[in-house]
Amino acid sequence: MRGPWGRSLLTNPTNTLFFSAASMWEIAIKVGIGKLILADPYDVFMNQAISTTGLTILPIEVRNAAVLTALPRHHGDPFDRMLIAQALVETMPLVSADAVFDAYGVTRLW
Secondary structure, eight states, X not given: OOSHHHHHHHHOTTSOOEEEHHHHHHHHHHHHTTSSOOSSXXXXXXXXXXXXXXXXXXXXXXXXXXXXXXXXXXXXXXXXXXXXXXXXXXXXXXXXSXXXXXXXXXOEEO
């Protein structure tokens, strides 16, 4: 869902917001190669962001990775493919502007 309705879902304190370990990993890689500049060191930035937004870390489980073995190649980015696998396995919506995610049948909020 795009716009205020989607934003209200993300800011509603009664909703649990999950943040994939895959996204933490991807951000760390981008910081390490200079593609992303943070205001603070990575660990300080991430810990503060997780704490202040109340995110729950979604670990990468074997069952999430197993889905990748049969996932169609609509999307080539390995981190996004893991997010798709996690959304499918955990039956949870995914927040992304990337319309390619729709080809996997996940519920995409944006």
